Amino acid sequence: MEPVSAAVSAVLPAGGSGERLGGATPKQFCGLQGRPLVSYAVRAMERVSWISDIIVVVSPENIETMKSIIEKYGHKRVTVVKGGITRHRSIFNGLKVFAENQSSNRLLQKPEVVIIHDAVRPFVEEDILLKVVMAAKEHGAAGAIRPLVSTVIASGEDGCLDHSLERARYRASEMPQAFLFDIIYQAYQQCTDHDLDYGTECLHLALKYCKTNAKLVEGTADLWKVTYKRDLYAAESIIKDSLSQQICIITDVKEAVVQAGFLLHESLKNQVKVEAISISLSKNDSHLQNIFSGECYNFLCINDKEYATEEIQKLVDMLEKSNVPLLYPVVLILVHLNISENISFSIGLEELTKIKKFAREVKKKNILVYGLLIQYKVTERTWHIGGDTNTPIKANFCLSWRQKDLSLQHPLYSQKLSKVNNFVWEMCSANRKT
Ligand SMILES: Nc1ccn([C@@H]2O[C@H](COP(=O)(O)OP(=O)(O)OP(=O)(O)O)[C@@H](O)[C@H]2O)c(=O)n1
Numbered sequence: 001m002e003p004v005s006a007a008v009s010a011v012l013p014a015g016g017s018g019e020r021l022g023g024a025t026p027k028q029f030c031g032l033q034g035r036p037l038v039s040y041a042v043r044a045m046e047r048v049s050w051i052s053d054i055i056v057v058v059s060p061e062n063i064e065t066m067k068s069i070i071e072k073y074g075h076k077r078v079t080v081v082k083g084g085i086t087r088h089r090s091i092f093n094g095l096k097v098f099a100e101n102q103s104s105n106r107l108l109q110k111p112e113v114v115i116i117h118d119a120v121r122p123f124v125e126e127d128i129l130l131k132v133v134m135a136a137k138e139h140g141a142a143g144a145i146r147p148l149v150s151t152v153i154a155s156g157e158d159g160c161l162d163h164s165l166e167r168a169r170y171r172a173s174e175m176p177q178a179f180l181f182d183i184i185y186q187a188y189q190q191c192t193d194h195d196l197d198y199g200t201e202c203l204h205l206a207l208k209y210c211k212t213n214a215k216l217v218e219g220t221a222d223l224w225k226v227t228y229k230r231d232l233y234a235a236e237s238i239i240k241d242s243l244s245q246q247i248c249i250i251t252d253v254k255e256a257v258v259q260a261g262f263l264l265h266e267s268l269k270n271q272v273k274v275e276a277i278s279i280s281l282s283k284n285d286s287h288l289q290n291i292f293s294g295e296c297y298n299f300l301c302i303n304d305k306e307y308a309t310e311e312i313q314k315l316v317d318m319l320e321k322s323n324v325p326l327l328y329p330v331v332l333i334l335v336h337l338n339i340s341e342n343i344s345f346s347i348g349l350e351e352l353t354k355i356k357k358f359a360r361e362v363k364k365k366n367i368l369v370y371g372l373l374i375q376y377k378v379t380e381r382t383w384h385i386g387g388d389t390n391t392p393i394k395a396n397f398c399l400s401w402r403q404k405d406l407s408l409q410h411p412l413y414s415q416k417l418s419k420v421n422n423f424v425w426e427m428c429s430a431n432r433k434t
């Protein structure tokens, strides 16, 4: 992704009471799969390395709640600021921290570009953030837009239709938005109480007070704002779904193992987001730590070691040491490659029996271990695949194919590897369905 040359920070207004959603807890603190909504938005910003500071603005009574969320989920680069009685007043308070350097706990640099993003829009990606920031650098202001779903109409005083807008000419203004800091800050400084109390559009303030016509950037459908109760359910389903959508393939550095990893990577990548790394599990690998904290919950660990259980134990130890909150079941699929000539298929299955015992233990910690045996018999030049699980979910199959079938183009290869794919897919998603 294109590097960002400007200093960029973000303000996340999270000081509302969520009246339209109803309920005692403001929507930004409602839990989705065990994590508060606001934490998803913070995490989305935090994952973007070129965003320096993240200001979260909350109402005075929720400052402690927000601080405990930051602590619990290990958020970094976040400063909590007291909000106002309207969204504009909250955003203004957030911006003041940079301009007036009021933060009590650390010195915050005034950024060249500031992103404003509602804390109740959890699915913002780096791609759209980059687009609005680059456009703001060029035009002074920029914001994400979406096509209108319904036509906008105005009613007269008598409650009857006064006029209706031509839908194709209008757009829904969404978030994120980005501004040259000086432009949006000057706009807020000049705005009237009426603007601060009744306005809903930051882009409009930049236009009204700084004559800046914001660049409008087409956004993705998942930028919508959680507003009603049904939005919480929709957001939860998206989160559950995305947990099954990424997997990390871990291999050691041996050639045959790396090759198996490559083949599985190639065949899985059409279905899920795959990251492949080759490391020795005996070392504490920082890349793997990043993958843990990036909240990947599915791992395919390929090795050809005699003591496969020890290998998976190392991975479990690293996972536990990483202190990542295990909010969802972690799926570890141990692919045991047996490439030695003498060992029979049943010995491999014995090792899998050992894994079963181990799997029962770690299941108590919300870590689900599955075993998959792939055996290559040098003499017969055939491969066998055996599947085994620690729960009676499914997948007990045994296949074999000849080494030459392992060419990526070969139809037999894709047919057989698709069985492995299905196994991986089912294991990763079965646990999130409840
Ligand atoms: N005084 C306020 C009001 C709103 N917001 C924030 O602005 C964002 C978008 O506002 P909206 O969806 O309208 O939130 P609420 O005001 O909480 O919702 P409602 O209008 O239903 O009460 C939310 O993240 C909300 O927390 C804020 O920081 N300070």
Ligand SMILES: O=C(CO)[C@H](O)[C@H](O)COP(=O)(O)O
Pocket (backbone or CB within 6 Å): 087, 118, 173, 174, 175, 200, 201, 202, 225
């Ligand atoms: O829509 C917006 C941009 O124009 C803002 O994101 C904001 O959410 C509007 O807040 P409210 O729902 O309080 O009017």
